[in-house]
Amino acid sequence: MSDAVYSVLVIDRDVGVAADFERAVLGLPVAVLGAGDRAEGIRFYSEFLPQMVLMDSEFDDGEVPLHDLFGEPSALEVVLMTDRWTETAALAAVARGASDLLAKPLDPSKVRQLVSGLIAQAETRRHTQELDNELLEVYQFQGMVSRSPRMLEVFSRVRRVAPFFQTLLLTGPTGTGKELIARALHNLSPRSHEKFVVGNCSALTETLMESQLFGHVKGAFTGAIHDQAGLFEYADHGTLFLDEIGELSLAAQAKLLRILQSQELQRVGSPATRTIDVHVIAATNRDVRELASKGKFREDLFYRLSMIEIQLPPLADRKEDLPLLQRHFLQYFSTKYGKELNGISRRAQILLTRHSWPGNVRELENVIGNACMMAQGKVVCDMDLPEAIRLQTASPHRDTGFMTFEEVRSRHLEYVLKLVDGNKARAAEVLGVSRATIYGMLARRIRQVVQRDNPST
Template sequence: MPRILICDDEEGILRYLSKLLKTQGYAVETFSSGTALLARLAVTSMEPVDLLLQDVRLPDINGIDILKQVHQLRPEMPVVVMTAHGTVDDAVHAIRLGAYDYVLKPFPKEKIMGVLAKALEHHRLADENRRLREELQRGGDDSSIVFSSPRFREVYDLTLQVASSEANILILGESGTGKELIARTVHANSGRREHGFVSLNCAALSDSLLESQLFGHLRGAFTGAIMNQKGLLEEADGGTLFLDEIGDVSPTIQAKLLRVIQEKEFIPIGSTKPRTVDVRFVAATNRDLQLEVAEGRFREDLYYRLNVISLTLPPLRERPEDIEPLARHFVRRFAARMKKELHGIDPDALLCMSRYHWPGNVRELENVIERAVILAQGTQLTSDLLPVCSRTAPLRNDEVTPLVSLDTLERQHILGVYRQTGFHKSKTAEILGISRKTLDRKLQEYKAE
């Protein structure tokens, strides 16, 4: 969850904002002085911070001086300043120094939440672009796509086949199936990989903000436009623009996107001069766009412009063979990130994960594994660390065996017996009815020795 720091010397403001943001799902830390805030930001080993909400007037350090030091400590972190009517000039000064936006006290709930949502989305986009540039400098890498199922292999092979074309691509699938990862794979294997991959979640923004983000604006184009801003179309020039949740875009924005695709040009807000752009569009949605077209909510001409090639990602429940390799991949990733010695997953945990329906797909699996790694005390991930196991009932006599491969079932059974014998190899081999040499080979394959 996004982590927001709040700095204000008014205790009532801190209590109000802390309660408000926590109810909206944010992690919150509060500070009543600039000194305490800067001390927290100086400790890089603590939880990363996504946004700072700071009063422009503080008793111990001037808010402008704090902003300068914050940019030295965390240059990538957006800052939203709070100010009273009499100190608007200070807020404007803060914006010129790099603050993302400001809000006037007293502020309504809707106002502050709207500004914070925009700032966090801006931070997410900037972070994604930074990570992409790092990947491109390494030559590109799609190794994080993990699968073993024939269903996903078909999609992946088709992805590689169409990536080298210039055709626009529409990616379909439920939320959490990995649509953005496939979009990045398209870009990394295309002739545009040396240029930018820019991602935008269309559902997260209002019409006006979405238009500004896409097309950019000139200074003075609207209230609050204090400087020229380049749009994401220009940022993606020569590269790929990924439009996630394209089904949520309004008819007005649909018409403007259609013009860009057809004419290869757009007009920034506040300008009268068109600008040309060379962008490949990859769009994604979890909606049935054909139904949206039939019911008049999505333009038919835009649908066909985007849907030159379609890739449909199967949900995780329809490719259960991928659950175990994905889970092991996430364990390795999070264990390395958290510097924990985790060497595998308990067979009981694997079995319960294979029985679970995974309505949130790969994203839910990733979140479950991250939580388990955080809580893990031993060297293996066990079922008691997985909340999905408590929601997965044991199989009844009339139920079908979970849809996993024979290799997976064999691995789970061998490791289960091995664990129940207290990791006694001779007893395990005897119970399984196999030789000690065969058991040694299997355990080496499973990396369980």
């Protein structure tokens, strides 16, 4: 198998079939391995991880999904063969995830054509993957990756303000990377060799929060048994990242404003002032402008902080980042878990693109992390994704927001299939149509989804 680039496992009781296949692909860069039954096929599969499996349909019980038998068809092509070929049988095979159903005895020219096509596709995939890896390197910024114009603009602003800012406001929904941007600002500032300290303003009680930030003196409150410095003093000469600034109490806001204006700090319970030199990056996922207009946030502090404001866009507004981020997290987690994952199947990518990502990059990171943990082969496939992403409801029509009849039909079919555990005969009965209609709809659905979400294929 050494020089071959494309390996095929042929599973058939008749060893002659593997030999016929081998003759048909003579001259193509293909290595062929034969197995006599399903059990042997599965064993060989896990040992040699071929790119294509050609299996007699007698070994497909129609129950266990082909995915589960061999992994995912977009990484692995499963082709079935039968000596009773019909169009309905071919549609059923496709609906079960097979790439094709070939009639036996094998037609050498058809086999050759099929395999050449699959080799070309595999080449394209490999090439795309290489390009993705190159892009990943190009679009790195301080541990972040992005290629969306809005994020590239954010990176550019970070580069420009990092050498000069004293206070700065970072806004954006949860999980969009505010903390990473804050670290980047610090790393690119003249203070990079000083401390970067993180303070969270949503500490439990007001007293605790103030003491955490500004420190306290002995006896300032019950439990204050000795003097204690706060984060501001700890971060002296460095940068303090104040997360969830919208949660800061009004009293603490007054103290913060004073520090920003006069660089003077008072520990809780003490009238004494200390001079302090801290650059402050405040972050929030709330609309501080609105809080300010409602009197819940000091307007003077808001203006002071927002003289330089950097807004991070939600992931849903920069879906062009998804492939890059997916690859970034895939690399990270496959190293972390000691796996050799090298891609995400096309079906899985389609599902990931459809999701709305309310938890933004953090949610994506968690999803890919879990999927990498679940993945059994070299590729993360749709079954490795959490249910919330696999079982998404219909995507409405782009322009009108309505589903088309076709969409409603196929969604309803999916729903019924789920209720009857995937039993197509039963689904046909429930829906009052023939089984062939069901297979036809499923095949159409697969083609539509692939075309819609992947127009280039």
